[in-house]
Amino acid sequence: MSAQKDCEFLVKRARELVSDDPCAAKAWLITARTLYPTDFNIQYEMYIIERNAERTASAGRLLYDMFINFPDQPIVWREIAVITAALRSDSQEKHAQFLRALFETLPGRVQCEMLLKATEQCFNTLEKAEMLLLLLKRFPESVVQHGVNLGETLLEAEVSENVESPVNCFRKLFVCDVLPLVISNMDMRLPASLMQKYILKAAEFYIGYVTRGPSADMQIQGSQDGATLKSPGVSRGSQRYVIDGLSEKSSVVAEPWERLLDVLTMVGARCEWQGDKGQRSYIDMLQRVKELCRYLPGLEGETRSRYYSQVVICAALVLFRSAFLYVSAVQPSLFQGVAGITSGPWILVEDLSLVYSDVEVDRGMLKHTHKKRKLADGREKTMSSDDEEGLGKGRGRHILVNKTEMPNWSETLESFRTARESWDLLHSHDGLEAEFKKICSAWKTESWLWFRIFVTDMIIYQGHYRKALSSLHQMAAVQQPQPPQQSPTGQASLEHHRALIQQASCHYALGEYRMACEKLLDVVSGLVPPNSELTKATEDHSRIKSKTRKGNDLRLLPCTTRAVLPFCLQLMLACFKLRAFTDSRDDLSLGHVVVLLQLDWPQGEILFLKAVDKICQQGSFQYENFFNYVTNIDMLEEFAYLRTPEGGRIQLELLPNQGMLIKHHTVTRGITKGVKEDFRLAMERQVSRCGENLLSVLHRFCINEKIIIVQSLP
């Protein structure tokens, strides 16, 4: 008789009994085990009975015995694999919960060994890491031995698995789970260089996570829901984001900036950074490194490099965070699904609220800032470089914003300011700049559209318009042109014009009026004029403050047709204003100005009267488009008056081809009478057009006269 036959017999009897009388089955197996304590099948059968009945304590005890006594049994390993899989999953399913509870009954030492051995048997890097992580979380003492190795394995996996984005499952595990364990473990001595490498890895992940675009399926959902924006599923849908290889739940990273700050604080403490006891906020941190910068020149060797990394890392993180906050207010669609957006994009442009002011003010300002320009013939030559001036101009510029339309304006502007300060700090020493550039190139920040938006706006703020233009061109290359049908509201096409508007604004600031007009006319031709007249509220608001303004302010312009169209028209006015009022005669420019002054009437009254004065001085005025685009009753009256003897009998050629007519009719008597009749009829007809939508009229002006407008500028 063989022992094996005995054991088979005993197990067989237990199996026969288990369904009817589980107690009897267990009694058989207990007996069997005392007879053959080294037989695996007997103990496995005991375990199976307890496991199937989901009796946590006894199943745990038996698993423990098997683990100790049969460490090489593949069946035990299969079982342990099932249990550790349950530990890693977040399933709330009953059996998974039982398996987790079963694991909890095991003594810590066995848990530890079990996880370690299970890890050894795991071939999938991610699973292996998750398993090891379970171990590290439960047994802090194991962090010393395995923590760094696990971290390095994960970072290597990124490379070996050719993962492109820093927001990937390996990095997530490393940054969110492994790193906090490693750096908070005081038993470990890690070199500062490694710490720095890790904090940068963490920062890259968190920044990438925060600035990830809306996911693909979200956009589909967004556009599908476009028609029914009120459905409650929309906001929930916009939350969904899954990191490849992770579950939806574990793809969520709560409070990324705060967690990054936590990691930074810990790393700072461990790297013995200066004055780094319990940083409270990013702003504090920036102040700290600003102070530190003062000591940099006097430092040498290791101390200096330690200070350098502290300054660069801290300032860079403040920069990226503040820039992100700024851009997420200014261009929210980059980070949220279409459905989640509450306020549209905002464009940083030159403030034009002084456009209706007397031309002398402008001229004075221009003289000051563009002092090398020749003004003799009213044509300004553009500077080869505007950098020197730009820097001067960058100091203390105001950014105007409609506070009711942008409720978080102060935070947004504060973020913009903080980001600029950090940027300046990072470029205040060659050493710092070099370090910062290293980070940027490692992270490929030049491909971050959102960051380029910030950088461009910053350059505009600094007055480096030439640089800003080249940055805008690059941005257009990075940005995929969005098909207009993507958004039913035309929002997408407006966003597409964002760069064009900024370019126009920059060209204007550089005095390149023709380029400015070309760009803005491109924008206008893509707009559909709103049906209703504009409310004047915005302009009234800005007019109150206009006295204190220096004329080189900036404005955050909401990217809506309602705001963009008037801005384009004002910009065009600004382009023609100087030219129209030079000493030499330019009726075409003056005519355009008159047409454009209708907008926001009567704000442009002073300028209009100045134009009238000029016409009176000239004694004649030729603008054949007059009756096509001037519908303002005040202006019509004024022009009608100019023809009268009281008005000075000004010779006005305002009808199309009127000049031709006059020439043609000179031989015949009474021709001028006919011309007068035409003018009178035209005036009468024009008065009846007063009720026309002014924006439509001006829009039409831009579309129809595009070529003339552009050509009338040098």
Next chain:
Amino acid sequence: MGDIRQSLLPRDVLSAAKELLYHLDIYICNMVQSGRQPPQVDTKTLDLIEEFILHTPKDRNAPVRRMSALQELQLLEIMCSCFQEQSRDTVRQLMFSALFNLQGNQADESRMALLSKLVSMAVAVGRVPILECAATWLQRTHRVYCVRLAQVLVDDYCSMVPGSGPTLQNIHSASPRFCCQFITAVTTLYDLTSEELTPPLELLQMIVSWIQDDHRLVLITFLNSPLSGSQPLSSLDVTPLGGLIRWCVKAPLAYRRDRKPTSSDGSSDGAPDAARLFSALHLSVLQVFMLLPTILNEKGLFGRLALLQMESVAALTSDLSRLLDQADKHTHAATADAHAASQLALDRLAQALQVAMASGALLCSREDLRAICSRLPHNNLLQLVLSGPVMYYNNIHTPPLAYSPHAAHSPIPSHAAIPTLPAHTPHTPLATHPASHAQYPAQPFMSGMPFPFRPGH
């Protein structure tokens, strides 16, 4: 205390008893305080107790004092609070002994009667100190009297008043020691030899749930006893294990016998329940055994103390073989049911013996077991147990384990015999498995004995 008698005589029975209890309390307190060794209550006091509490006439001429039922109840209440209020264990224990230790005289009957009533009352109202004293009493008193006390409790709580079971159920948490002794007493009482000596289902349920809840309950008395062998002769076993094994092994046959009358009229509702309960109880018993190696090793008693006496095992096997014989004769034709029942009984016996032996509760050789089991009919498992495991065990996965503590202690004589056999080929462990196992004589030690095969499978 002589003067006391004079002061007690004129009093009415109740106040006299009360007064005596009061004096007894003071007397014992003084005795404990003075540190007299051994602390023993003198005969005079014992006499007073017999006269004024147990009301045993001092001589023929003395008037017989009797208490009414109401007075007796009042006295019991007084005693209850007396034990309850006494905070010192020693005093309480000495007082309980003075009152209830059997003296081998005519007062013992009334002593037993009063004790039974007091303990029953203590169970009812949950007087832990009295249950604790009673537990000690159950350890020191002859088993016959212990059984009588248990009988009263079972009658009071399981037979007389239906639905009062839950009250008794509570003794498990009130006094585990008492509960353990109570189990030992009832397993001694009910030996399943007749219908009267079969435990009521309610009691069985209670015991099963107690032990399932806490295996160590069975070992409480043993765990609390300072030394082995300090038990007085003829007292109860130190654990109920022997009694419980007897229950489980005999139950399939006993309940089959009991079922007969009921099955004729088609209602046998109690039996399946009982079967399930005994199966659970049997498992619990084995699980208790599995606790033993650690405990015995901690106490340094492994292999030195037999919790299960060989004599009681022998009694059980002979009892069983007689029962099986009777059953065969009784049924004439061995029905499948009857066969299953006797096989179940034998299975359980085999399991209990094997596990008891392995856990160090039963100290004997397999040869000893074969001797006492020789008259039992064939059963595969029993066969396997009696012959012992095959030692040349070629499980490739499993190296010998340090785990099994019994390996070192339980001699396995069967294998000592193997090499002496002429037919035997010298064995090299790895070469003999499994096809070559036939060359092993199946039961070399069994020639001439009625164990022809190991399990035929």
